[in-house]
Amino acid sequence: MTAPLLELRAVSMRFARPLDTAARIARALGANVGEAAVHALDGVSLAVAQGEVVGLVGESGCGKSTLARIAVGLHAPSAGERLWKGRPTASLRGDAALRARLAAQMIFQDPLASLNPRMRVAELVGEAPVVHGLVQRAGRRGYVAELLERVGLDASVARRYPHQLSGGQRARVGIARALAVRPELLVCDEAVAALDVSVQAQVLNLFAALRRDLGLAYLFISHDLGVVRYLADRVAVMYLGRIVESAPAEALFAAPRHPYTRALLAEMPRLEVRRKRFAAVRGEIPSPLAPPPGCHFHPRCPHAMPRCRMQRPELAEVAPGRFAACFLDVTAEPQ
Amino acid sequence: MTHDDTLLRRLAADFAASRLALAGLALLAAIAAAAILAPWLAPQNPYDLAELDLAASRLPPGARSADGTTFWLGTDGQGRDMLSAILYGLRISIGVGVAATLLALAIGAAVGLVAAWAGGRTESVVMRVVDLQLSFPAILIALVLLAVLGPGVGKIVFALVAAQWAYYARTVRGAALAERRKEYVDAAVVLALPRARILFGHLLPNVLPPLVVVATVQVANAIALEATLSFLGLGLPVTEPSLGLLIANGYAYLLSGKYWISFFPGVALATTIVAVNLVGDRLRDALNPRLAQ
Amino acid sequence: MTVATLRVENLRTHFFTRHGVVKAVDGVSFEVRAGRILGLVGESGSGKSVTGFSILGLVDPPGRIVDGRILLEGRDLRALDAEGLRALRGDRVAMVFQDPMMTLNPVLTIGTQLAETVRAHRRVSRAAARDEARAALARVGIASPDARLAAYPHQFSGGMRQRVAIAIALINRPALVIADEPTTALDVTIQGQILAEMQSLVRASGAALVWITHDLAVVAGLADEVAVMYAGRIVERGPVDAVLDRPLHPYTRGLVDSVPSRRARGEPLRQIPGMAPSPAALPAGCAFRSRCDRASAACLAEPGATLTRDGREVRCFHPLEAP
Numbered sequence: 023m024t025a026p027l028l029e030l031r032a033v034s035m036r037f038a039r040p041l042d043t044a045a046r047i048a049r050a051l052g053a054n055v056g057e058a059a060v061h062a063l064d065g066v067s068l069a070v071a072q073g074e075v076v077g078l079v080g081e082s083g084c085g086k087s088t089l090a091r092i093a094v095g096l097h098a099p100s101a102g103e104r105l106w107k108g109r110p111t112a113s114l115r116g117d118a119a120l121r122a123r124l125a126a127q128m129i130f131q132d133p134l135a136s137l138n139p140r141m142r143v144a145e146l147v148g149e150a151p152v153v154h155g156l157v158q159r160a161g162r163r164g165y166v167a168e169l170l171e172r173v174g175l176d177a178s179v180a181r182r183y184p185h186q187l188s189g190g191q192r193a194r195v196g197i198a199r200a201l202a203v204r205p206e207l208l209v210c211d212e213a214v215a216a217l218d219v220s221v222q223a224q225v226l227n228l229f230a231a232l233r234r235d236l237g238l239a240y241l242f243i244s245h246d247l248g249v250v251r252y253l254a255d256r257v258a259v260m261y262l263g264r265i266v267e268s269a270p271a272e273a274l275f276a277a278p279r280h281p282y283t284r285a286l287l288a289e290m291p292r293l294e295v296r297r298k299r300f301a302a303v304r305g306e307i308p309s310p311l312a313p314p315p316g317c318h319f320h321p322r323c324p325h326a327m328p329r330c331r332m333q334r335p336e337l338a339e340v341a342p343g344r345f346a347a348c349f350l351d352v353t354a355e356p357q
Numbered sequence: 358m359t360h361d362d363t364l365l366r367r368l369a370a371d372f373a374a375s376r377l378a379l380a381g382l383a384l385l386a387a388i389a390a391a392a393i394l395a396p397w398l399a400p401q402n403p404y405d406l407a408e409l410d411l412a413a414s415r416l417p418p419g420a421r422s423a424d425g426t427t428f429w430l431g432t433d434g435q436g437r438d439m440l441s442a443i444l445y446g447l448r449i450s451i452g453v454g455v456a457a458t459l460l461a462l463a464i465g466a467a468v469g470l471v472a473a474w475a476g477g478r479t480e481s482v483v484m485r486v487v488d489l490q491l492s493f494p495a496i497l498i499a500l501v502l503l504a505v506l507g508p509g510v511g512k513i514v515f516a517l518v519a520a521q522w523a524y525y526a527r528t529v530r531g532a533a534l535a536e537r538r539k540e541y542v543d544a545a546v547v548l549a550l551p552r553a554r555i556l557f558g559h560l561l562p563n564v565l566p567p568l569v570v571v572a573t574v575q576v577a578n579a580i581a582l583e584a585t586l587s588f589l590g591l592g593l594p595v596t597e598p599s600l601g602l603l604i605a606n607g608y609a610y611l612l613s614g615k616y617w618i619s620f621f622p623g624v625a626l627a628t629t630i631v632a633v634n635l636v637g638d639r640l641r642d643a644l645n646p647r648l649a650q
Numbered sequence: 651m652t653v654a655t656l657r658v659e660n661l662r663t664h665f666f667t668r669h670g671v672v673k674a675v676d677g678v679s680f681e682v683r684a685g686r687i688l689g690l691v692g693e694s695g696s697g698k699s700v701t702g703f704s705i706l707g708l709v710d711p712p713g714r715i716v717d718g719r720i721l722l723e724g725r726d727l728r729a730l731d732a733e734g735l736r737a738l739r740g741d742r743v744a745m746v747f748q749d750p751m752m753t754l755n756p757v758l759t760i761g762t763q764l765a766e767t768v769r770a771h772r773r774v775s776r777a778a779a780r781d782e783a784r785a786a787l788a789r790v791g792i793a794s795p796d797a798r799l800a801a802y803p804h805q806f807s808g809g810m811r812q813r814v815a816i817a818i819a820l821i822n823r824p825a826l827v828i829a830d831e832p833t834t835a836l837d838v839t840i841q842g843q844i845l846a847e848m849q850s851l852v853r854a855s856g857a858a859l860v861w862i863t864h865d866l867a868v869v870a871g872l873a874d875e876v877a878v879m880y881a882g883r884i885v886e887r888g889p890v891d892a893v894l895d896r897p898l899h900p901y902t903r904g905l906v907d908s909v910p911s912r913r914a915r916g917e918p919l920r921q922i923p924g925m926a927p928s929p930a931a932l933p934a935g936c937a938f939r940s941r942c943d944r945a946s947a948a949c950l951a952e953p954g955a956t957l958t959r960d961g962r963e964v965r966c967f968h969p970l971e972a973p
Contacts, residue, residue, distance in 0.1 A: 081837035081838060081839060081840075082808075082837050091543075094547050095547070096543055096546060096547060120549055123547075123549045124548070124549055126547075127547060127548075128543070128544070128547045130540045130543070130544060131540070132540055135539050135540045135541065136539075136540035136541050136543070136544050137541055137544075138541040138544075138545075138559055138562075138563070139541075139563065140562040140563055141559075149548075149550070150548035150549070150550060153550055153551065153554070154549065188925050189694075190925055191925075196544075199544065199548070203548060203549075218693035218694055218864060218926075219693060219864060219865075219866065219905055219908045219909060220693060220904060220905060220908045220921065220922040220926075221693075221925065222908065222910075223907075223908035223909075223910070223919040223920070223921040223922070224921045224922075226910060226919055227918050227919055227921055230918060245837065245838060247838070248867070248909065248910045249910050251910070252910035252919070253910075285839055286838055286839065288842075289838045289839050289841065289842035290838060290867075291841075291845075291865065291867035291868045291870065291871050292867050292870065292871070293866060293867050293870045293894060293906065293909050294870070295870060295871050296870055296871065296890055296891060296894075306807055306809060306810065306840070307807075307809075307837060307839070307840070322839075370668070
């Protein structure tokens, strides 16, 4: 079996909120003041195979953006390992390290903020490939034109600044910039969330076309289940820093196992559902600064048992290819 | 929405919306032109001692010399034509102010950028030095430095830079920290671009424009500071009088009714500073997104 | 037939900018009855939010309502002066914004803000206003409202703040509520809660609700009627089922087809080509014609509203079905 393109093994991310001066002085004087830590990610394992589209779903504070940043190597995890084609990226050096870095590129949420406002499109797209010697400086113009054409933009766009483009055009420029260094994996963090519906459809079609033509793999992160369902082969659901369920997309949407996934699917607005009686999931999403003990979802879960308050359910294979982190799945098949 | 409005053009339109600022700009342009063209405009070269006639010293405005030239603004104690002296003095004052500001800007920007990017201990150390420096009045630092170094154009520029760089370092660091959080910087990092390229090619151009505006206003401060130092006799050598030195020269005669020796250089200095401030303030308002409609 | 709670006739709101006149809203007409929910759908720049702001008289210069009538329970709001409008806002008409901090004052407690809203419009004692505030918080599903009255907005999460903003909007039992994308910034499960509460509150109080959004799926679940806006005009309006299941206007069709959840996985989404025209430079005639595969020479003229048998209104020379 070949190793997956990208593998994250039990990755955790802790952000410590550093103490302010007053607290530091207090501690120096012997007061019992600790650092407030956010466990943005808590032992997350995830793999993306060559050419595969993995969808990652979750609400605010679940750690999906942190995971995206670790997946492209912007952050190093505070615990756990990131592997590229089976090799830990922390151990890579020199050219191999550079190639591994370039092979995973990111598509950002805000198409405008992710483009340097003082650079023209030609420079935005053409800078990195020239710096890394993928094309000669003389060949930049043609290379950029080729990339712009691939993402459905006119070559004349190359002369423009980001603020002169429409939202859809900016999104395409962001994609062209990532493609310029010939990646194998695109990590899309809410990449279509800021776009209008009709433009969103155009960009989703572009993602599908790139997958088909270039064999790209995707880690597609979104709060929009509809979008994820459309693109992904496999879907992982996150809640407060942990993956609570992961399964092939069809199976997950047809029969969700984890109560949180079920709640998400039930609340997802759908075109086909009219004059719905919205019966909301109870409660707020807890602060990641102080997540509830045991299963993070238990305060909002209709099936919570005493055990859920004490013990953390591990992600376990509940059916071939299907994983869930819920005690219900261990004790009995939910109806 | 696509529009071909460049940032610069919008800025120009916003700027032009204020008549006062336009007047300031016109005035500033006139002053700058007069300073640059001083050798051609001035009736006399005030540095050329051979041209000076001690007999013509302290003549009132409008007086004529022996050889028939009119001293429109009078002469000073050495028989120098005040108009010529002011034009040459402007040249030095503006030159010193601009040079000092540009140098301070370059040094401060580099320090601030590196501090913001490096973070951690480097940043702490650099910023504490900046804080320390900013806790002393600029004039005190310049005074002490000049007292040690002695007068000279290069030395006063050095003193002004030393007194002002910290201000830019702090401003740039603040702006760079805010800018660093933007996604385009992350994008550059993911593209594995070299660090220096990200710092100076991506971050700096986005941090610089508001800073240039700050610098415009700071030029006025630098000119005023230089004038103060020269007035106190610490700035420039007597052979190259700036406006401050001219004012100081006439100071002794003020009470004896020979007002023009101090008065006209003073007017020139005040006008220059006001013109720079008018332009700088308007630029700052035009660049401030909160005030823009 | 009862009079509609809100009736908008031929509303035109234009912005007079340095770069010319932007016709943000250009001839919009619709009505909403008591206890009914109208979804006003459009993409960015379609004029949906400006329509909402116009109804409340909240359009700031360089914008101005240049034509049309806005009838609230039969009364023309455009005839009111600033004072009259202010008396109406927060009382008979209320607005919920995408950002609840548009409504909330960060330096006042929730309780003060709720009670002030009551006392600004009705003569009641401080204690009675406080009681109403407590009841209003409880109505929008905030637990232990007593304790929450003393809290400041920053002590609440985004979803809670939006609930408080809704409580303030509804506290004087307005006849009309205009909600501008109030759940767009919220998570799916929190959005579900807010939608549930809005729905039951509207039904219980008999208010008319205009829900402005870009999200067709939310409208499908929430609204009775839907109006689709494009480039400052309503291109199609009618009962939700009819409009979403059998769209008549090609733009509506395109929008419905663009929503990914409907289509089979992997199949390309049917997309609308091109992009929306700039509202500062609208083409003559039908603004959609450059993106429409049914466009003909007829579309160079402006299409009028056609009324259909099933009670719909469409502005198109070539609707997808014969009306």
